[in-house]
Amino acid sequence: MATTDTDATGAGPTADEGELGEAGSQLSTAPAEEAGQAVPGSFGGVRRPGALGAAQWLGREVIGWARWFWRQLTSMRVALLLLFLLSLAAIPGSLIPQESIDQLKTDDFKARHTTLTPIYEKLQLFQVYSSVWFSAIYLLLFISLIGCIVPRTWQFIGQLRGRPPGAPRRLTRLPAYTSWRTEAAPDEVLTAAGRVLKRRRFRTHATGGAVAAEKGYLREAGNLVFHVSLIVLLVSFAVGQLWKSDGSKLIVEGGGFANNLAQYDTVQSGPMFGPEDMAPFDFTLDEFTATYERSGPNKGTPRTFRADVTYHDGVDGPARKAVIKVNEPLEVSGYKVFLLQHGYAPVVTVRDGKGEVAYKGPVASLPLDGNLTENVVLKLGDYLDKNGKKDQTAYSGIFSPTVVPGRAMFSQSPELNNPMLFLTAYHGDLGIDSGIPQNVYQLDASKMKQYKAKDGKSPFKKLLVPGQTLTLPDGGGTLKFEGVKEWASFQIVHKPGISGALFGAIAALLGVAASLFIQRRRVWVRAQAQPDGTTLVEMAGLGRSESAKLPEELADLAVSLQADAPPAPEPETEPETDPAEAAEGARP
Amino acid sequence: MNLAVAANENLAHTSNVLIYSAMAVYTLAFLAHIAEWVFGSRSAVGRTAAAITAPTAEPQKVTVTVATKGGGTAVLERPKVITRSTVGSRDVPDGPGAAGGSEQGDVYGRIAVGLTVLAFLLHAGGVLSRALSVERAPWGNMYEFSTTFGAVAVGTYLVLLTLKKNVRWIGLPLVTTILLDLGLAVSVLYTESAQLVPALHSYWLWIHVSCAIVSGAALYLGAVSTLLYLFRDSYETRLENPEGKQYNAFVSSILARTPSAASLDKFAYRINATVFPLWTFTIIAGAIWAEAAWGRYWGWDPKEVWSFITWVAYACYLHARATAGWKGRKAAYLALVAFGCYVFNYYGINIFVNGKHSYAGV
Ligand code: HEM
Numbered sequence: 001m002a003t004t005d006t007d008a009t010g011a012g013p014t015a016d017e018g019e020l021g022e023a024g025s026q027l028s029t030a031p032a033e034e035a036g037q038a039v040p041g042s043f044g045g046v047r048r049p050g051a052l053g054a055a056q057w058l059g060r061e062v063i064g065w066a067r068w069f070w071r072q073l074t075s076m077r078v079a080l081l082l083l084f085l086l087s088l089a090a091i092p093g094s095l096i097p098q099e100s101i102d103q104l105k106t107d108d109f110k111a112r113h114t115t116l117t118p119i120y121e122k123l124q125l126f127q128v129y130s131s132v133w134f135s136a137i138y139l140l141l142f143i144s145l146i147g148c149i150v151p152r153t154w155q156f157i158g159q160l161r162g163r164p165p166g167a168p169r170r171l172t173r174l175p176a177y178t179s180w181r182t183e184a185a186p187d188e189v190l191t192a193a194g195r196v197l198k199r200r201r202f203r204t205h206a207t208g209g210a211v212a213a214e215k216g217y218l219r220e221a222g223n224l225v226f227h228v229s230l231i232v233l234l235v236s237f238a239v240g241q242l243w244k245s246d247g248s249k250l251i252v253e254g255g256g257f258a259n260n261l262a263q264y265d266t267v268q269s270g271p272m273f274g275p276e277d278m279a280p281f282d283f284t285l286d287e288f289t290a291t292y293e294r295s296g297p298n299k300g301t302p303r304t305f306r307a308d309v310t311y312h313d314g315v316d317g318p319a320r321k322a323v324i325k326v327n328e329p330l331e332v333s334g335y336k337v338f339l340l341q342h343g344y345a346p347v348v349t350v351r352d353g354k355g356e357v358a359y360k361g362p363v364a365s366l367p368l369d370g371n372l373t374e375n376v377v378l379k380l381g382d383y384l385d386k387n388g389k390k391d392q393t394a395y396s397g398i399f400s401p402t403v404v405p406g407r408a409m410f411s412q413s414p415e416l417n418n419p420m421l422f423l424t425a426y427h428g429d430l431g432i433d434s435g436i437p438q439n440v441y442q443l444d445a446s447k448m449k450q451y452k453a454k455d456g457k458s459p460f461k462k463l464l465v466p467g468q469t470l471t472l473p474d475g476g477g478t479l480k481f482e483g484v485k486e487w488a489s490f491q492i493v494h495k496p497g498i499s500g501a502l503f504g505a506i507a508a509l510l511g512v513a514a515s516l517f518i519q520r521r522r523v524w525v526r527a528q529a530q531p532d533g534t535t536l537v538e539m540a541g542l543g544r545s546e547s548a549k550l551p552e553e554l555a556d557l558a559v560s561l562q563a564d565a566p567p568a569p570e571p572e573t574e575p576e577t578d579p580a581e582a583a584e585g586a587r588p
Numbered sequence: 589m590n591l592a593v594a595a596n597e598n599l600a601h602t603s604n605v606l607i608y609s610a611m612a613v614y615t616l617a618f619l620a621h622i623a624e625w626v627f628g629s630r631s632a633v634g635r636t637a638a639a640i641t642a643p644t645a646e647p648q649k650v651t652v653t654v655a656t657k658g659g660g661t662a663v664l665e666r667p668k669v670i671t672r673s674t675v676g677s678r679d680v681p682d683g684p685g686a687a688g689g690s691e692q693g694d695v696y697g698r699i700a701v702g703l704t705v706l707a708f709l710l711h712a713g714g715v716l717s718r719a720l721s722v723e724r725a726p727w728g729n730m731y732e733f734s735t736t737f738g739a740v741a742v743g744t745y746l747v748l749l750t751l752k753k754n755v756r757w758i759g760l761p762l763v764t765t766i767l768l769d770l771g772l773a774v775s776v777l778y779t780e781s782a783q784l785v786p787a788l789h790s791y792w793l794w795i796h797v798s799c800a801i802v803s804g805a806a807l808y809l810g811a812v813s814t815l816l817y818l819f820r821d822s823y824e825t826r827l828e829n830p831e832g833k834q835y836n837a838f839v840s841s842i843l844a845r846t847p848s849a850a851s852l853d854k855f856a857y858r859i860n861a862t863v864f865p866l867w868t869f870t871i872i873a874g875a876i877w878a879e880a881a882w883g884r885y886w887g888w889d890p891k892e893v894w895s896f897i898t899w900v901a902y903a904c905y906l907h908a909r910a911t912a913g914w915k916g917r918k919a920a921y922l923a924l925v926a927f928g929c930y931v932f933n934y935y936g937i938n939i940f941v942n943g944k945h946s947y948a949g950v
Binding site: 030076077079080083084086087090091093094095098100101128129172173174175176177178180237246326327328329336338491493495498501502505506508509512513516517551554555558559562 | 667668669670671672790792861862864865868869872875876877879880881882883884885886887888889890893894896897900901903904906907908910911913914929937941
C-alpha cells in the first residue's frame with residue numbers, strides 16, 4: 001500500500017543549499033517560502049517635495065502594495081489558508097437546509113425558527129454555495145491558483161529547456177553517495193555513465209569531468225496538469241450552471257411529451273438558457289412496471305422501476321423504443337430523461353347534469369405515502385347542471401391501490417391488489433377564471449359548496465371499486481370508475497459542460513497521481529584519474545526529498561556502470577571514500 | 589425460489605455467526621497485544637529504552653550485497669551506498685517495538701498477530717457470506733459498510749506486515765478500534781440482509797463504495813500513525829531537553845518502544861499521499877453515478893459536501909507538507925482534522941443529517 005516514491009519532507013532539497021549551490025536548485029517549481037514577515041510601509045523610499053514628488057511616491061507606493069498583495073495572494077501559505085477556509089465555509093450548507101436543494105425543508109425550517117431566520121437570511125445561510133462569501137473564497141483561491149500556475153509553468157519550461165546543473169564540488173555531501181576505483185580511463189567511465197543513465201531515461205549532460213543527470217520531470221508536469229484541471233473543472237461547472245435547463249413532467253401510460261416550454265410541469269433554467277436552445281424531441285410512455293419485495297422485513301420496498309418509451313429524436317426522426325430505469329436515463333438530443341417517481345391514475349368517465357361527457361380519462365394523482373395512497377383531484381371547468389346552467393364542479397378524495405377490508409382507506413401495499421376510490425364532490429366557482437395559474441393537484445374549495453348526503457347535513461361521500469358509478473345528489477351528474485393506469489414522472493435535463501468536467505476530473509486524477517508517485521531526482525557521476533593510475537568513480541544522488549528509493553536506484557545504476565568500469569582490487573588505504581569519514585562529515 | 593430464499597437466509601445467519609466469532613478472536617488478539625506491551629515494559633530494553641536515543645554512529649547502509657549481472661556468471665558485489673539524512677532532523681532510531689526486546693513479550697506479540705490473522709479470516713468470511721446471501725456487494729447499508737471497512741483495515745495491516753513494513757506497533761490500536769467498529773455494527777447499525785432500493789442498483793455501487801472503503805481503511809491507518817507521531821514527537825522533544833519536564837515512567841515506557849517520530853510521520857504521509865488520488869477517484873466516481881442516477885453530478889448534498897471537505901482537508905495537508913513553516917506537528921493536526929472529516933461524513937451525516945444518500949438503512 002504505502003509504496004509512494006515521495007517522501008516525508010516535502011519540498012526543498014535535503015542537504016543544505018549553501019553547500020550544494022546550484023545542484024539543489026530548481027528541483028521543483030514550488031514558490032520559495034518567504035521569510036514570513038510582511039513588509040508593508042513605504043515602498044518608495046524618499047518623498048521629494050512638490051506635487052510631482054508626491055505623485056511619484058504615491059505611484060511607487062501603490063505598485064509596491066499591489067505587488068506585495070499579489071505575492072501574498074499567490075504564496076503557498078495563502079493558498080493553504082484559502083483551502084482551509086473553503087472547507088470551513090462548506091460546512092454550514094450541509095447542516096442548514098438549502099433552498100437550492102430542498103425548498104420544502106427550508107420553508108419548514110424558516111417557519112420553525114423565527115428568530116434565527118432573519119439572521120440566517122442576512123448571512124445567506126440558506127444558499128451557502130451561491131453566497132457572496134463562499135464565492136469570494138473560491139474565486140480568490142482560483143485567482144491565487146492562476147497566479148501560481150502561470151509563473152510555475154514558465155519556470156518549468158525553462159527547466160525543460162535548460163540542463164541539469166553540474167556536479168557539486170563535494171559529492172560526499174549528498175544524501176546518497178557511492179564510489180569505487182577502476183582500471184578504466186575517466187573518459188570511458190563518463191561515456192559509459194552517460195549511456196547507462198540515458199538507457200534509464202535520465203536527461204544527461206556532461207561537464208567538467210562529470211555527468212549530470214535528471215529524471216522525473218513528469219512529477220512537475222503532473223502537478224501543473226492537476227492544478228490546471230482544477231480550473232477546467234470550475235469553468236465547466238460554471239458553464240453547466242449558466243446554460244442548464246432542468247424540468248419535470250408527469251406522464252400517464254399512453255401519454256407523451258414534446259420538448260417545448262409549454263409542456264413542462266415545472267422548469268428551471270440557467271440565466272443564459274433561452275427557449276431557442278430547446279432541442280426538438282418527443283417521447284411517449286408506453287408502459288410502466290414496478291416490482292416490490294414480496295416478503296421479509298423490507299416487504300413493500302421497491303425493487304425495480306422500468307418505463308418503456310417510444311421516442312423521436314428531432315422533428316421527424318424515426319420512432320425508437322427505449323427503457324428508462326432509475327440509474328439508466330434516456331439520452332436524446334443532448335438531453336437526459338430520468339425516471340423520477342411513479343404512481344397510479346384512476347380512469348374515470350364524468351357526465352354532467354345534462355348527461356354529456358365532461359371528462360373521460362385518467363386522473364394522475366400524487367402519492368401521500370410510500371404505499372401509494374393518493375390524493376385525487378379532478379376539476380371540471382366546463383360543466384353544466386341539470387338545467388343546463390354553468391356550474392363548475394370538482395371531485396376530490398383518495399385513491400388506494402390495496403385496500404384491506406376492515407382497515408382504513410390507507411393503502412397497505414404499493415401494488416395494485418384491491419384498488420378503491422373514495423370521493424366527495426363540490427360545485428360553485430373553481431377560481432380558475434381569474435387567470436392565476438392553479439396547481440392541478442390541489443383544490444381550493446373556498447368558493448364552492450360541498451354536495452350533501454341524503455340526510456342533507458353530512459357531506460356526500462362514496463366508495464367505488466372499478467366498474468362502479470357514483471351519482472351526485474340532485475341530478476348533479478355521474479362519475480364512473482373505469483379502471484387504473486400507471487403514471488411516471490420524468491426529469492428532463494440539459495446540462496452542457498459535463499464532458500469538460502469529466503475531462504478535467506480525469507486529468508486532475510492522472511496529474512495528482514503523477515505528482516505524488518513520481519520522484520524527481522538528480523544523479524551525478526564523476527571520474528577522476530588518481531596518482532596510482534586508477535580512476536576514482538564517484539556517484540551521488542539527490543531527490544526533492546529524502547527517500548529510501550534513491551539509494552536503491554543509485555546502487556542499481558552503479559551495478560550497471562560497473563559492467564564498463566569494473567572495480568579494481570581495493571588498495572590498502574582509501575582515504576577519500578572511507579564510509580566512517582563520510583558519516584562523520586554528515587553528522588558534525 | 590423458496591429454496592433460494594432459504595439458502596440466502598442460511599448464508600445470512602452464517603455471516604452473523606462468523607462476525608461474532610471474529611469479534612471473539614479479536615478480543616483474544618487484543619488481550620495478547622496487551623500482554624505483549626506489559627511484558628515489554630518489564631524487559632530491560634523496555635525500561636531503559638529512553639536512554640538509547642543518542643544518535644547511533646553507524647550510518648544506514650544498503651545491505652543488499654549480491655546481484656547477478658548480464659547473462660554471465662560473474663557475481664558482483666552491490667556497491668555500498670552511504671546515505672545522509674535531512675539536515676536538522678533528529679536522527680532518533682526507531683524504538684524496539686511493543687515487546688521491547690523481551691522474549692515473552694515477543695511470543696505474545698506473535699500470538700496476537702496469529703490471532704489477528706485468524707480473526708481476519710473469520711471476518712472476511714462473514715463479509716463474503718453476507719455478500720452471497722444478498723447477491724450483491726456487501727456495502728448497501730451502514731452495517732455492511734462497517735463490517736467491510738473493518739475487514740479492509742485489518743487486511744491492509746496484514747499486507748503491510750507481510751511486506752515486512754514496520755507496522756506491528758499498530759496492532760493494538762487497530763484491534764481495539766476494530767472491536768469498537770464491529771461492536772457498533774452488530775448492536776446499533778445492524779440491518780437484516782435484504783435487497784437494495786432501485787437507486788442503488790448500479791455497478792457504480794461496486795466502484796464508488798469500494799474505493800471509499802479502501803480509502804477510509806488506509807486513511808485510518810495513517811491517522812493512527814499521525815496521532816502516535818504527535819505523542820512520540822513531544823516525547824522526543826522532551827528528551828532533547830533533559831532538564832525540562834519529562835513524561836512519567838509509564839508513558840515513557842510506551843513511547844520509547846514505538847518507531848521514531850520521523851518514521852511515523854513518513855509512514856502517515858505515504859499512506860495519505862497514496863490514498864489521496866484514490867479518494868479523488870472515489871469522488872469523481874460518485875459524481876458520475878450521481879449524474880446517472882439523479883441527473884446532476886454535483887448537488888451539494890450533505891454527503892457530497894463532506895466528501896469535498898475531506899478532500900480539501902487532505903489537499904490542505906499535502907500543501908502544508910510542501911510549505912516550510914507548516915511541516916511536522918501543524919501538518920499532523922491537519923491530517924487528523926481531515927480524517928475527522930471522513931469519520932463525520934460516515935457516522936455524522938448518515939445518522940444525523942438527511943440527504944439523498946440517506947437510504948443507508950441505519
Ligand atoms: C484549488 C485549490 C487547490 C488544490 C485542491 C490543490 C491541491 C494540491 C495537491 C493535492 C497537491 C499535492 C501534490 C504534491 O504534493 O505534489 C498540490 C501541490 C502543490 N500546490 Fe496546490 N492546490 C490548490 C491550489 C494551489 C494554489 C493556489 C497554489 C499556489 C499558490 C498551489 C501550489 C501548489 C504547489 C507549488 C504544489 C507542489 C508542492 C510540491 O512541489 O510539493 N496550489 N496542490
